[in-house]
Amino acid sequence: MELTIIINNKDYTFSVDPSDSLLSILREHLSFTGTKNGCSQGHCGACTVVVNGKAVKSCITKAKKLENAEVLTIEGVSSNFTLDAIQEAFIEATAVQCGFCTPGYIMELYALLQADPDAEKEEIHKALEKHLCRCTGYQPIIDAALLAQEKIKNS
Numbered sequence: 497m498e499l500t501i502i503i504n505n506k507d508y509t510f511s512v513d514p515s516d517s518l519l520s521i522l523r524e525h526l527s528f529t530g531t532k533n534g535c536s537q538g539h540c541g542a543c544t545v546v547v548n549g550k551a552v553k554s555c556i557t558k559a560k561k562l563e564n565a566e567v568l569t570i571e572g573v574s575s576n577f578t579l580d581a582i583q584e585a586f587i588e589a590t591a592v593q594c595g596f597c598t599p600g601y602i603m604e605l606y607a608l609l610q611a612d613p614d615a616e617k618e619e620i621h622k623a624l625e626k627h628l629c630r631c632t633g634y635q636p637i638i639d640a641a642l643l644a645q646e647k648i649k650n651s
């Protein structure tokens with residue numbers, strides 16, 4: 497099938513198999529390698545991107561559902577070499593070690609806090625629970641999420 501998709505505000509049109517995943521489109525067709533492949537099965541959250549305003553696991557999102565979809569990846573979050581508030585918060589809260597899981601967490605929080613900057617702590621925890629991190633420990637990630645929320649609300 498021919499697919500037109502908007503990624504980080506830029507249009508792309510190319511041929512794909514309808515069963516190709518958004519993750520393979522991003523990483524293999526277009527070299528957006530900031531989106532990570534942890535499990536390929538929808539379990540770890542490392543591949544999370546924002547599609548039409550919602551956080552989705554790109555490894556289980558098929559090309560056939562993406563015609564004219566607007567996709568935001570970690571590469572589109574910062575602008576003019578300025579980090580997004582969530583990226584800053586992850587650094588300040590020391591919530592990054594190897595960084596493999598970090599883009600997924602950031603995109604999850606980006607979708608949540610764009611939709612509702614006043615999201616309750618429980619909602620934030622629930623969103624973070626969709627992700628696995630093998631090295632940082634979860635408390636710094638929770639701290640980063642709350643710090644990001646504070647930054648966004650004060651900006």
Ligand code: FES
Nearest residue numbers: 534535538541555
């Ligand atoms: S790579 Fe998609 S959820 Fe793990």
Ligand code: FES
Nearest residue numbers: 593594597629630
């Ligand atoms: S920082 Fe290494 S997996 Fe999360």
